[in-house]
Amino acid sequence: xxxxxxxxxxxxxxxxxxxxxxxxxxxxxxxxxxxxxxxxxxxxxxxxxxxxxxxxxxxxxxxxxxxxxxxxxxxxxxxxxxxxxxxxxxxxxxxxxxxxxxxxxxxxxxxxxxxxxxxxxxxxxxxxxxxxxxxxxxxxxxxxxxxxxxxxxxxxxxxxxxxxxxxxxxxxxxxxxxxxxxxxxxxxxxxxxxxxxxxxxxxxxxxxxxxxxxxxxxxxxxxxxxxxxxxxxxxxxxxxxxxxxxxxxxxxxxxxxxxxxxxxxxxxxxxxxxxxxxxxxxxxxxxxxxxxxxxxxxxxxxx
Amino acid sequence: xxxxxxxxxxxxxxxxxxxxxxxxxxxxxxxxxxxxxxxxxxxxxxxxxxxxxxxxxxxxxxxxxxxxxxxxxxxxxxxxxxxxxxxxxxxxxxxxxxxxxxxxxxxxxxxxxxxxxxxxxxxxxxxxxxxxxxxxxxxxxxxxxxxxxxxxxxxxxxxxxxxxxxxxxxxxxxxxxxxxxxxxxxxxxxxxxxxxxxxxxxxxxxxxxxxxxxxxxx
Numbered sequence: 001x002x003x004x005x006x007x008x009x010x011x012x013x014x015x016x017x018x019x020x021x022x023x024x025x026x027x028x029x030x031x032x033x034x035x036x037x038x039x040x041x042x043x044x045x046x047x048x049x050x051x052x053x054x055x056x057x058x059x060x061x062x063x064x065x066x067x068x069x070x071x072x073x074x075x076x077x078x079x080x081x082x083x084x085x086x087x088x089x090x091x092x093x094x095x096x097x098x099x100x101x102x103x104x105x106x107x108x109x110x111x112x113x114x115x116x117x118x119x120x121x122x123x124x125x126x127x128x129x130x131x132x133x134x135x136x137x138x139x140x141x142x143x144x145x146x147x148x149x150x151x152x153x154x155x156x157x158x159x160x161x162x163x164x165x166x167x168x169x170x171x172x173x174x175x176x177x178x179x180x181x182x183x184x185x186x187x188x189x190x191x192x193x194x195x196x197x198x199x200x201x202x203x204x205x206x207x208x209x210x211x212x213x214x215x216x217x218x219x220x221x222x223x224x225x226x227x228x229x230x231x232x233x234x235x236x237x238x239x240x241x242x243x244x245x246x247x248x249x250x251x252x253x254x255x256x257x258x259x260x261x262x263x264x265x266x267x268x269x270x271x272x273x274x275x276x277x278x279x280x281x282x283x284x285x286x287x288x289x290x291x292x293x294x295x296x297x298x299x300x301x302x303x
Numbered sequence: 304x305x306x307x308x309x310x311x312x313x314x315x316x317x318x319x320x321x322x323x324x325x326x327x328x329x330x331x332x333x334x335x336x337x338x339x340x341x342x343x344x345x346x347x348x349x350x351x352x353x354x355x356x357x358x359x360x361x362x363x364x365x366x367x368x369x370x371x372x373x374x375x376x377x378x379x380x381x382x383x384x385x386x387x388x389x390x391x392x393x394x395x396x397x398x399x400x401x402x403x404x405x406x407x408x409x410x411x412x413x414x415x416x417x418x419x420x421x422x423x424x425x426x427x428x429x430x431x432x433x434x435x436x437x438x439x440x441x442x443x444x445x446x447x448x449x450x451x452x453x454x455x456x457x458x459x460x461x462x463x464x465x466x467x468x469x470x471x472x473x474x475x476x477x478x479x480x481x482x483x484x485x486x487x488x489x490x491x492x493x494x495x496x497x498x499x500x501x502x503x504x505x506x507x508x509x510x511x512x513x514x515x516x517x518x519x520x521x
Contacts, residue, residue, distance in 0.1 A: 183328050183356065183497040185365075187392070187505070188372060203393045206347060206369045228350070236330050236491065237367045240350030244341035245369065275344045279370050284391065284398070288410070288516060291373055292353060292366045294465075294478045294485055295413065295444065301335065301345035302483035 016067060183235065191233045193218055205231075205239075209249050210272055214259075221250050248272075326497040327357040327456055329472070332490050333368070337483040344370075345483070353487060355459065361502040362462040376504050377407075377462050385461055388504045389514075399504065400514040409516050411464045416441045419468035425449075428474040429489055436469055448476040454492075 018026075069077075096103045190199050196218065201208040212218070220229045229241040241249070251268040255261055261269075282300050283289050289296045333351040335342050342349065351368025360379040366372065372393035378386045387402040387410075402410060417440050424435035431451040438446040446465060454472035466473050474489040 183326070183493065183495055183501060185498075185501050188367070202395050203372070203397065204395075205367075205372075205393070209369070233352075233367055236328060236354050236493075237352045237365075238490075239352050239367060239369070240332070241369065242335075242346050242349045245346040245349065248341075248346065275347060275370070278344060279347075280394075283371070283373075290375075290389075290410065291348075291371060292364050292375055293411075294446065294476065294487060295480075297348060298478050298480040298483065298485040301342060301348060301485065302337070302481045 014073070018067075185234060185236075188233055188237075191231050193220065193229060193231055206272065206276065210252060210269060212253070214253070214255075217253055220246060221253055325494045326359075327454065327472075328354065328491070328493040328495070328497060329474075329489055330354045330491045331487040334486045334488065335483060336486060339482075342483060352490075355462065356497055356501050357456055357458045358497045358502065360458065362458055363502055364462050375462065376502060378502070379458065379461055390505060390509060392505065397505070397509045398512050399509050400512055402514055406514060406516065413440060413442060413444075414464040414467070417465070417468060421470075426475075429492055431474060431492075433474050434471075438465060438468065444478070444480075446476055446478050448473045450474065 017023075188200055188203065188205075190197055191205070192198070198208065198218070201211045212221075218229075220227075227246065228243055229246050231239045231241065233239060248268060248271075252265050252272070253261075254265045279300075283291050289300065291297050291300075331353045333348060333353060335345050335349045337345070347370035348368045351366060351370075354363075354365045354367075356363040356365070362377040362379070364375040364377075366374070371391065374390050374392060376388040376390065380386065384404045385407065387404075387407040388399055389402065390399040391397055408415075417438055420437045420439065422435045422437070426433050426435070426449055428449060428451070431453055433449040433451045436448045436450060438448060440446075448466065448469060450466075450469045450471040450473045452471035455470075456472055459472070460467050463473075465476075472492075474492075475487065477484050477486040
């Protein structure tokens with residue numbers, strides 16, 4: 001019963017004067033009702049309830065009367081409502097707050113995808129090694145036990161000088177990380193041919209090939225057929241001995257029936273020594289010429 | 304830190320590490336072409352390998368052949384200055400030269416003023432589509448190159464001034480001189496990380512020589 005009166009009190013805060021014609025009409029209606037109520041009271045009928053219901057009906061009709069609120073009032077109401085309901089953020093924050101589990105799952109999937117791409121990119125060396133096989137087929141990738149040689153031996157017609165063997169094995173230089181293969185280089189101390197390992201003499205591959213002990217000569221130097229020989233030095237270096245060079249090397253190890261080197265073998269060794277001196281004179285003694293430069297190298301070779 | 308924020312940060316770190324400059328290693332096989340089946344001393348370089356290592360501001364060129372093993376280390380300090388060390392790694396007497404930027408420029412004087420003629424001719428190398436370019440030097444000499452625009456190794460310009468006008472990575476190049484041609488053909492390309500030790504200039508048993516342009520080494 002007291003509720004309609006509470007509403008009235010609250011409505012008082014937002015009091016607006018109704019239009020004059022409404023006021024006049026309302027007054028006349030109320031006066032009429034009041035008179036009727038008085039008459040019924042005097043006549044002793046149950047006029048109070050009737051009056052109250054009539055009064056309530058007037059109030060309801062007032063409630064149905066709509067007046068557009070001024071804009072400042074609307075803004076005040078909306079700001080008050082916004083204060084009461086806190087802002088839950090916009091965009092991503094809103095999504096995270098509304099769908100926490102789905103958002104976490106999406107982030108996880110994205111993370112896994114990025115990691116997969118990263119792994120694919122950084123395991124490229126395995127694929128490029130396959131390309132290497134395409135260009136240089138039949139290159140053995142096995143790493144035999146390798147030995148180091150600290151003795152200095154130079155190209156000499158006296159091929160009896162022996163290469164020291166049975167030295168401690170060197171460590172495998174290849175890094176074995178489960179992820180991307182790290183490019184690492186070590187000083188070249190050994191190489192392998194068809195799986196057979198050889199120590200490098202004097203840090204010089206040419207000297208090495210001229211210094212084999214007659215009991216340790218690589219198999220390719222015995223073959224009748226002159227063909228290219230592939231040498232595996234390290235992860236990124238697989239050099240090729242051309243047919244002409246392989247033939248030259250074979251000549252170095254020709255021996256007579258008595259086991260002594262032939263004249264041709266001695267001449268070939270002398271030729272290699274001359275080449276060595278010529279190379280040193282051109283590139284080491286006059287530093288203006290760069291063996292890593294294609295023009296300088298070509299001019300030296302084809303002069 | 305809330306879970307979404309943590310995930311976001313982790314993804315950002317991954318993407319950043321993925322997007323940063325990658326190391327590059329390219330190996331070239333050296334072959335000689337000549338009317339003669341035997342080029343004599345050339346056969347000690349025929350079949351050799353030249354490898355280029357690039358990592359941020361450090362570059363190394365390495366030549367491994369029967370005749371010699373030699374490297375050029377370049378450390379780019381900034382756009383103008385660099386430190387170049389040439390190291391002969393083979394033989395009984397190993398040595399090194401240290402060159403300044405100016406000396407390195409003089410070392411590669413023949414490449415100054417070069418021009419590039421890019422053509423539409425193309426070929427495929429290591430599954431990369433490569434276009435042809437003819438590099439013309441002031442002296443009239445030419446180098447024919449095939450490059451792929453898939454890589455833009457800006458760091459390589461310091462080490463290979465011959466390719467300063469090439470808009471990509473050269474995978475094959477050749478130079479013809481008199482009756483022979485020297486050809487460099489890429490056999491492997493890798494973008495895997497390169498260990499810092501690759502760019503460490505060897506010190507042990509290496510004699511430092513003073514570089515004087517045009518004069519014999521001391």
